[in-house]
Amino acid sequence: xxxxxxxxxxxxxxxxxxxxxxxxxxxxxxxxxxxxxxxxxxxxxxxxxxxxxxxxxxxxxxxxxxxxxxxxxxxxxxxxxxxxxxxxxxxxxxxxxxxxxxxxxxxxxxxxxxxxxxxxxxxxxxxxxxxxxxxxxxxxxxxxxxxxxxxxxxxxxxxxxxxxxxxxxxxxxxxxxxxxxxxxxxxxxxxxxxxxxxxxxxxxxxxxxxxxxxxxxxxxxxxxxxxxxxxxxxxxxxxxxxxxxxxxxxxxxxxxxxxxxxxxxxxxxxxxxxxxxxxxxxxxxxxxxxxxxxxxxxxxxxxx
Amino acid sequence: xxxxxxxxxxxxxxxxxxxxxxxxxxxxxxxxxxxxxxxxxxxxxxxxxxxxxxxxxxxxxxxxxxxxxxxxxxxxxxxxxxxxxxxxxxxxxxxxxxxxxxxxxxxxxxxxxxxxxxxxxxxxxxxxxxxxxxxxxxxxxxxxxxxxxxxxxxxxxxxxxxxxxxxxxxxxxxxxxxxxxxxxxxxxxxxxxxxxxxxxxxxxxxxxxxxxxxxxxxxxxxxxxxxxxxxxxxxxxxxxxxx
Numbered sequence: 104x105x106x107x108x109x110x111x112x113x114x115x116x117x118x119x120x121x122x123x124x125x126x127x128x129x130x131x132x133x134x135x136x137x138x139x140x141x142x143x144x145x146x147x148x149x150x151x152x153x154x155x156x157x158x159x160x161x162x163x164x165x166x167x168x169x170x171x172x173x174x175x176x177x178x179x180x181x182x183x184x185x186x187x188x189x190x191x192x193x194x195x196x197x198x199x200x201x202x203x204x205x206x207x208x209x210x211x212x213x214x215x216x217x218x219x220x221x222x223x224x225x226x227x228x229x230x231x232x233x234x235x236x237x238x239x240x241x242x243x244x245x246x247x248x249x250x251x252x253x254x255x256x257x258x259x260x261x262x263x264x265x266x267x268x269x270x271x272x273x274x275x276x277x278x279x280x281x282x283x284x285x286x287x288x289x290x291x292x293x294x295x296x297x298x299x300x301x302x303x304x305x306x307x308x309x310x311x312x313x314x315x316x317x318x319x320x321x322x323x324x325x326x327x328x329x330x331x332x333x334x335x336x337x338x339x340x341x342x343x344x345x346x347x348x349x350x351x352x353x354x355x356x357x358x359x360x361x362x363x364x365x366x367x368x369x370x371x372x373x374x375x376x377x378x379x380x381x382x383x384x385x386x387x388x389x390x391x392x393x394x395x396x397x398x399x400x401x402x403x404x405x406x407x
Numbered sequence: 408x409x410x411x412x413x414x415x416x417x418x419x420x421x422x423x424x425x426x427x428x429x430x431x432x433x434x435x436x437x438x439x440x441x442x443x444x445x446x447x448x449x450x451x452x453x454x455x456x457x458x459x460x461x462x463x464x465x466x467x468x469x470x471x472x473x474x475x476x477x478x479x480x481x482x483x484x485x486x487x488x489x490x491x492x493x494x495x496x497x498x499x500x501x502x503x504x505x506x507x508x509x510x511x512x513x514x515x516x517x518x519x520x521x522x523x524x525x526x527x528x529x530x531x532x533x534x535x536x537x538x539x540x541x542x543x544x545x546x547x548x549x550x551x552x553x554x555x556x557x558x559x560x561x562x563x564x565x566x567x568x569x570x571x572x573x574x575x576x577x578x579x580x581x582x583x584x585x586x587x588x589x590x591x592x593x594x595x596x597x598x599x600x601x602x603x604x605x606x607x608x609x610x611x612x613x614x615x616x617x618x619x620x621x622x623x624x625x626x627x628x629x630x631x632x633x634x635x636x637x638x639x640x641x642x643x644x645x646x647x648x649x650x
Contacts, residue, residue: 263525270501279486279516
């Protein structure tokens with residue numbers, strides 16, 4: 104039971120990151136590599152604030168706020184300085200590595216024995232004994248709140264404009280939209296979510312580490328494509344639900360393969376292969392359909 | 408209303424591929440005028456559109472809109488008074504957004520993109536009314552994704568979107584050349600109808616001389632960035648009888 108809950112709660116916390124990446128990767132159509140840097144940035148800022156006695160909830164929010172600056176920088180590099188999307192993300196991510204060490208003063212910072220958001224329910228006897236349940240509950244609350252906010256936001260005039268920018272940028276410019284601004288805004292929202300995820304991850308694992316972001320983009324991508332394979336609805340709300348579900352599912356898959364005896368150091372390879380397969384499925388399906396129709400066509404021609 | 412003065416544009420300056428498109432180009436288009444533009448490839452038709460819409464900036468010269476200098480306005484600022492329809496029907500609409508969301512983007516062209524809801528009941532009625540005017544049976548399919556429509560349908564909606572908030576000038580860049588003959592006629596008729604209803608200046612590029620003379624009120628022929636003939640009323644009638 105405990106393992107079930109802890110797997111779920113880990114999925115829920117990483118879902119925040121996956122939702123952040125969904126905004127850039129799927130909505131804006133922008134492969135944003137900043138995410139790994141802003142996740143660590145969120146973790147570092149939160150860890151420093153908490154070790155200095157700040158309120159954990161405020162620390163998470165501050166981390167989110169500062170994380171958006173990472174998106175601002177990537178957006179600036181891309182839209183104003185005309186650097187390729189993927190490269191501007193990598194540049195910011197690399198720069199953040201040094202920044203994060205500067206923030207923490209060293210490569211990692213322990214949160215052992217410190218106040219965290221997961222200790223909010225400490226006064227309730229049940230949660231005091233089962234920290235995992237408390238992480239689970241916080242994960243549920245955070246994910247539902249984000250679900251609600253993002254769903255509402257992407258239905259506003261501004262939100263629709265961001266979606267349209269990712270869909271057809273030239274058309275948006277012809278419709279009088281400052282697409283540079285819209286892209287930067289979307290990147291800021293996305294990286295803010297990544298930083299919040301980083302802050303939550305650091306608190307749940309009990310430390311912030313300068314390498315905590317490595318490989319997380321692939322995890323988030325895997326979560327997104329698993330979610331899309333599970334729920335194929337067009338409704339925006341359900342697409343976000345799919346992302347969360349995908350993230351939880353990913354954790355269960357990982358739990359399963361580790362129990363089968365997979366070496367933990369092989370996990371990145373496994374995740375990358377899984378994401379590649381799921382990402383290529385639509386293309387493969389198309390090729391199969393086409394070759395089947397081709398065979399049909401050839402038969403048809405022969406029969407004439 | 409639209410005044411182009413001494414416009415110059417050269418591509419690949421100071422290289423072997425240097426190509427001067429416009430040299431001291433002048434053109435004035437009045438309000439309510441519908442100008443059709445013909446000319447061979449490389450004559451500068453599309454470059455002219457791009458310079459007016461701001462997706463290209465001229466080397467020298469001035470562009471005025473209602474006596475206001477817009478030469479260095481960025482593309483998105485000009486779009487507030489310029490409606491555009493591209494040659495490619497896929498370029499004018501967002502495929503993953505619904506018809507309603509696409510139309511609401513066009514309707515909000517001049518207003519703030521704020522946190523108010525994009526969908527409102529009042530707009531819905533307005534969109535239905537506008538869609539019923541173009542006779543494509545789309546008025547009850549507002550929740551359909553744009554990407555599921557045919558090229559002709561998408562181009563019709565692009566045209567509707569370009570003129571939804573009465574632009575001062577409408578730019579049509581070979582907007583029917585990617586369509587089948589039937590859709591082409593439909594879009595051309597729609598173009599005539601929309602431009603008649605609204606009092607704006609229109610520039611239309613076409614390769615079809617007959618359409619160029621049948622539609623609109625003035626026909627310009629471009630060659631090497633120069634206006635080689637500029638036909639108005641009687642001259643157009645005379646040219647038409649020669650076809």
